[in-house]
Amino acid sequence: MDEIIEGNFQIIGGNFANAGEASMQMKAKLMELGVDEATIRRAAIATFEAEMNVIIYAAAGRLHYYITPHNITIKIEDMGPGIEDIEQAMQEGYSTAPDWVREMGWGAGMGLPNMKKNSDEFKIDSVVGEGTTVEMIINFS
Amino acid sequence: MTLKDIADILEAEVIADSEDLNIPIKNACSADMMSAVLYYHTPDSLLITGLTQPHVIRTAEIAGIKSIVFVLDKKPGAEIIELAKQKKIPLLCTRFCMYTASGKLYEAGLPGCLFK
Numbered sequence: 001m002d003e004i005i006e007g008n009f010q011i012i013g014g015n016f017a018n019a020g021e022a023s024m025q026m027k028a029k030l031m032e033l034g035v036d037e038a039t040i041r042r043a044a045i046a047t048f049e050a051e052m053n054v055i056i057y058a059a060a061g062r063l064h065y066y067i068t069p070h071n072i073t074i075k076i077e078d079m080g081p082g083i084e085d086i087e088q089a090m091q092e093g094y095s096t097a098p099d100w101v102r103e104m105g106w107g108a109g110m111g112l113p114n115m116k117k118n119s120d121e122f123k124i125d126s127v128v129g130e131g132t133t134v135e136m137i138i139n140f141s
Numbered sequence: 142m143t144l145k146d147i148a149d150i151l152e153a154e155v156i157a158d159s160e161d162l163n164i165p166i167k168n169a170c171s172a173d174m175m176s177a178v179l180y181y182h183t184p185d186s187l188l189i190t191g192l193t194q195p196h197v198i199r200t201a202e203i204a205g206i207k208s209i210v211f212v213l214d215k216k217p218g219a220e221i222i223e224l225a226k227q228k229k230i231p232l233l234c235t236r237f238c239m240y241t242a243s244g245k246l247y248e249a250g251l252p253g254c255l256f257k
Contacts, residue, residue, distance in 0.1 A: 016194075016195075016196065017195065019195075019196045019199060020196060020199030020200070020202075020203060023199075023203055024199065024202065024203070027203065037184075037205075038184075041184065041203075041204070041205050044203045044204075045179050045203055045204060048179065048199070048200070048203045049176065049179060052175075052176075052196075102174075104192075104194055104196070105173055105174055105175040105176075105192045105194060105196065105197065105200075106174070106175055106176060106196075107174075107176070108174035108175075108176040108177050108180075109176070110174075110176035110177055110179070110180045111176050113180070114176065114179055114180045117180070
């Protein structure tokens with residue numbers, strides 16, 4: 001694999017019916033490129049968590065991935081409420097999800113920690129009232 | 142342990158992909174919170190859950206979970222069964238509750254997922 005491969009997805013807030021589609025298409029692309037299974041799983045889990053956060057909290061968002069021979073960069077920008085205290089949001093088990101989201105199996109407060117856990121580099125920026133941007137880099141072994 | 146063994150122990154009904162019952166299962170996790178599944182699972186595991194939403198199947202696919210057991214006789218809708226067939230994820234349904242189903246499998250030698 002010498003070339004650079006990119007992909008873009010629009011994510012609509014509240015669209016649980018298609019939740020995971022962007023992550024699964026990205027996963028299929030990595031499989032097609034012959035990336036090892038453990039790395040694909042890390043990338044897919046981190047992306048799925050980010051995709052779910054847009055669906056749960058934001059009005060809409062955009063996922064962009066960029067694959068080089070050495071790594072994958074995944075950037076997710078949303079038009080959501082933003083995160084007031086990022087340090088608190090990064091703590092395992094902290095969640096502001098409403099009950100109806102928890103009843104659907106989400107909002108355990110593991111999303112952001114799980115994205116960080118599965119990334120080699122993790123950056124998050126957020127502006128209250130505007131939105132959140134997460135950038136993750138996962139190196140190929 | 143194979144999926145066939147698990148189906149026998151849990152007296153479970155196979156509701157999708159019954160052709161793949163000989164696949165080996167190394168460990169299991171029991172959860173209704175999908176983020177917890179994504180955080181704590183290990184590959185080639187079994188998910189024991191009471192949640193029958195489509196994103197349970199997608200979570201399993203993303204996490205590399207081999208099969209799902211629905212507890213308390215909860216049966217997913219036709220759309221979810223179809224999605225599981227597409228993704229080749231066998232689905233089982235047991236009358237036991239999550240605690241009992243987990244206990245029976247643990248007693249039979251299926252360990253929990255190792256994490257951290």
